[in-house]
Each structure stands twice: as structure tokens, then as C-alpha cells.
Amino acid sequence: MRVGIVGAGIAGLTTAWALARRGVDVEVFEQSAIPNPMGSSLDEHRIIRHAYGAMRGYALMIPRAFVAWRALFAETGQDRIVPAAATYCLRMETDWYRHVATCLDHMGVAYRNVSAKEVARDLPMVNREGVLRVVETQGAGLLRAGDVVRDLVAHLPRHGVRLRAMEEIVSLDVDGGRLNGEGFDAVVVAAGAWLPGLLPGLAENPRASVQTVVYLQPPSRLAAAWGRAPMLLNRLPTRSGGVYILPPLAGLRLKAGDYDHTYEGDPSAPRVPKVEHVEAVLESCRMALADFDEYRVIEAKSCFYTVTENERFALRRIGARGWLVSACSGHGFKFAALMGLSAAEGITGERAEAEVSAFMAGRLTEDVLPSG
Numbered sequence: 001m002r003v004g005i006v007g008a009g010i011a012g013l014t015t016a017w018a019l020a021r022r023g024v025d026v027e028v029f030e031q032s033a034i035p036n037p038m039g040s041s042l043d044e045h046r047i048i049r050h051a052y053g054a055m056r057g058y059a060l061m062i063p064r065a066f067v068a069w070r071a072l073f074a075e076t077g078q079d080r081i082v083p084a085a086a087t088y089c090l091r092m093e094t095d096w097y098r099h100v101a102t103c104l105d106h107m108g109v110a111y112r113n114v115s116a117k118e119v120a121r122d123l124p125m126v127n128r129e130g131v132l133r134v135v136e137t138q139g140a141g142l143l144r145a146g147d148v149v150r151d152l153v154a155h156l157p158r159h160g161v162r163l164r165a166m167e168e169i170v171s172l173d174v175d176g177g178r179l180n181g182e183g184f185d186a187v188v189v190a191a192g193a194w195l196p197g198l199l200p201g202l203a204e205n206p207r208a209s210v211q212t213v214v215y216l217q218p219p220s221r222l223a224a225a226w227g228r229a230p231m232l233l234n235r236l237p238t239r240s241g242g243v244y245i246l247p248p249l250a251g252l253r254l255k256a257g258d259y260d261h262t263y264e265g266d267p268s269a270p271r272v273p274k275v276e277h278v279e280a281v282l283e284s285c286r287m288a289l290a291d292f293d294e295y296r297v298i299e300a301k302s303c304f305y306t307v308t309e310n311e312r313f314a315l316r317r318i319g320a321r322g323w324l325v326s327a328c329s330g331h332g333f334k335f336a337a338l339m340g341l342s343a344a345e346g347i348t349g350e351r352a353e354a355e356v357s358a359f360m361a362g363r364l365t366e367d368v369l370p371s372g
């Protein structure tokens with residue numbers, strides 16, 4: 001079987017990995033250099049965590065996501081997860097805690113409420129004003145995203161995958177299985193934020209969205225505390241709903257980003273972070289962190305991902321020989337190894353399309369839980 005993949009981001013690369021280990025002949029086409037510095041996948045870190053709020057199906061898929069990463073790391077020879085607790089600082093009443101507690105109890109994942117005294121002692125960077133509850137959850141960590149991508153780029157050609165950089169797919173025939181006129185048994189579209197431009201009119205209505213992140217230098221008096229800090233995930237009464245702050249562990253930088261979506265933007269345009277986007281992230285940081293004026297912004301970065309209204313992953317057939325692989329959300333990296341394996345199962349016919357599709361949309365798992 002010969003498969004052509006559009007896009008050498010994490011989704012295209014893990015699909016190539018999973019197909020190649022089944023003996024499939026794979027070519028990956030990338031419009032840019034490989035890896036593409038403008039792709040969603042090339043950043044220092046991405047979060048992996050069990051606590052998923054109301055998206056219960058995805059919480060229940062996390063153990064399988066870890067198994068998939070371990071399988072990939074065993075082949076590339078590098079474990080790229082930096083363990084870190086995910087600590088949620090809640091400043092507003094929602095049903096998030098009830099959903100998460102039900103899920104984590106069901107999965108046997110440890111979590112606990114952190115007392116105000118412990119927050120003052122162990123998390124001196126947290127602004128305690130307005131905090132209603134702090135919940136520490138285990139089974140989480142930082143995926144060294146850029147390293148994972150680079151490992152795959154080095155690993156795949158050794159296993160027969162051809163990575164074709166600077167080859168933009170301008171002609172896509174999902175029925176005939178043709179990419180720029182070249183024929184394949186199956187073609188996979190893993191185009192990330194470029195998907196809406198390449199395949200307009202998809203049922204999911206994916207849209208490219210700008211996501212702004214800032215890298216920060218903490219004050220030196222907090223360096224030791226940050227060096228053993230968890231990921232701080234803050235629910236805030238702001239337009240974006242909160243800010244995530246990733247600690248500077250294992251050589252990674254302190255980073256913050258919010259959950260706002262622009263639902264528009266051109267991922268190929270020069271990336272200049274908008275002042276108002278940077279300000280919004282910093283404003284959220286000011287609410288989440290004590291003495292935030294002592295922090296220095298090292299870099300602000302404008303990133304993109306594809307997002308849909310319901311933020312469920314799309315893994316499905318498009319046309320007689322085409323497949324769509326898209327996270328359609330800001331939570332795709334943590335599931336990418338599992339997504340690649342599921343895509344390969346669907347493409348090779350090992351599992352029915354309906355099954356892999358429902359599984360990656362989080363629908364097979366979500367009914368397992370009591371309503372909480």
C-alpha cells in the first residue's frame with residue numbers, strides 16, 4: 001500500500017510513523033522546511049494531563065495516549081515527557097471540579113485539594129487573591145513538542161518514509177488518490193491551520209485561529225520555587241476563561257498562554273504578535289501570579305491552530321481514497337501518537353472508519369462514566 005500525506009506537523013508525522021511500522025510505503029509532503037517553524041507543532045512544550053473538565057471522553061483516552069507515546073519513544077530512543085503535576089487554581093465557581101473529580105476517581109488518578117497554607121508555602125508565585133480552590137492532579141507533564149517532532153524527522157527516513165520538504169500540495173484529488181497529480185492508494189490531509197484553505201466547505205467548519213504565547217523570565221528570588229513548580233492552570237473570569245503557565249523545568253522556558261480564539265487569520269502571513277493579544281495574556285498573568293511586574297517578557301510569539309466549535313478531533317474518510325486527520329482544537333498534541341495509530345488502523349482497514357472516527361472524537365469513551 002502506498003500512502004501520501006499532506007503536512008509534516010505532528011499529525012502527519014505520527015500517521016507516517018504508524019503506517020510505516022505496518023510496512024506501508026509512505027511519502028509526506030510539506031510546503032515548508034521540515035519541520036515547519038510556523039506549524040502548530042513546533043514549540044518548546046505542550047501539556048499532557050488527565051483533568052479534562054466536561055470533555056470526559058478525552059480524559060478517558062489519556063491512559064491510551066500515554067501508552068502510544070511510550071511506544072513511539074521506545075522507537076525513537078528518547079522519552080520526551082517531563083513529569084509535572086497539573087495544578088488548577090480556580091477563581092470562579094463552575095462544575096469543572098465535579099466533572100474532573102468523577103473522571104479522576106474513575107481512572108484512579110491521584111488528585112488533592114491544596115490548602116491555603118500549602119499554597120503560601122510551596123507556590124509563592126501564585127496570586128492568592130480571589131482563589132477559591134487549588135487542585136493538584138497527577139498523571140500529567142510537559143511534552144517536549146519540538147524535540148518529539150525533530151526525533152520523528154530523524155527517525156522516519158530510517159524506516160523508509162520519504163519526507164518531501166518544500167513541496168506544497170496545490171492539487172488534491174481525494175477520490176482519485178492524487179497529490180499534485182501523483183497517484184496513491186490513499187491520501188491523508190494533515191494540514192493543520194492550513195486545512196480550511198486547502199479543503200474549504202468541510203462539515204466541521206474548521207477555522208484557523210491565532211494563539212499568542214509569552215515566554216517569561218521570573219524574578220531571581222522565585223527561581224528555586226519555579227524550578228519545582230507544577231503547571232499552573234488558572235480559571236479566570238476573563239474573556240478567554242483563563243491562562244496556563246508552564247514552569248521552567250528541564251531547560252524549558254517559563255511560558256504563558258490564554259484560551260482565547262480569534263477564529264480568523266492567515267497562517268502563512270508573517271507572524272507578528274498583536275499588542276492587544278500579548279496584553280491580554282499578560283493581564284491574565286497579572287491576575288494569576290503575585291508581583292507579576294517583577295517578571296520580564298523574553299519573547300512573545302504568535303501561533304496558529306485549527307479550531308472547530310465543538311473542538312472534537314476529526315479522523316474520517318473524505319472521498320473514496322482520502323482521509324482527514326485534524327485535531328480541530330488546541331489540545332491535539334497530547335493525543336498525536338494515539339491519533340497516528342488510530343489513523344493507520346482506519347487507513348489500512350484494521351478497524352472500521354466509524355469506530356476510529358468516534359474514538360478520536362471522544363465519543364466511544366464518554367458514555368463509560370456516570371454523569372457525576
Ligand SMILES: Cc1cc2nc3c(=O)[nH]c(=O)nc-3n(C[C@H](O)[C@H](O)[C@H](O)COP(=O)(O)OP(=O)(O)OC[C@H]3O[C@@H](n4cnc5c(N)ncnc54)[C@H](O)[C@@H]3O)c2cc1C
Pocket residue numbers: 006007008009010011012029030031032036038039040041042045046047048167168169170190191192193194195198211212213257303304305325326327328329330331332333334335
Ligand atoms: C499556542 C498553542 C498551544 C497549544 N497547547 C497544547 C497543549 O498544551 N496540549 C496539546 O495537546 N495541544 C496543544 N496545542 C495543539 C497542538 O499543538 C496541535 O493540535 C498540533 O500541533 C496540530 O498538529 P498538526 O500536525 O495538525 O498541525 P501543524 O503542526 O501545523 O502541521 C501541519 C503542516 O501541514 C503543512 N501543510 C499545510 N498545507 C499544506 C499543503 N497544501 N502542502 C504541503 N504541506 C502543507 C503545514 O506547512 C504544516 O507544517 C497547542 C497549540 C498551540 C498553537
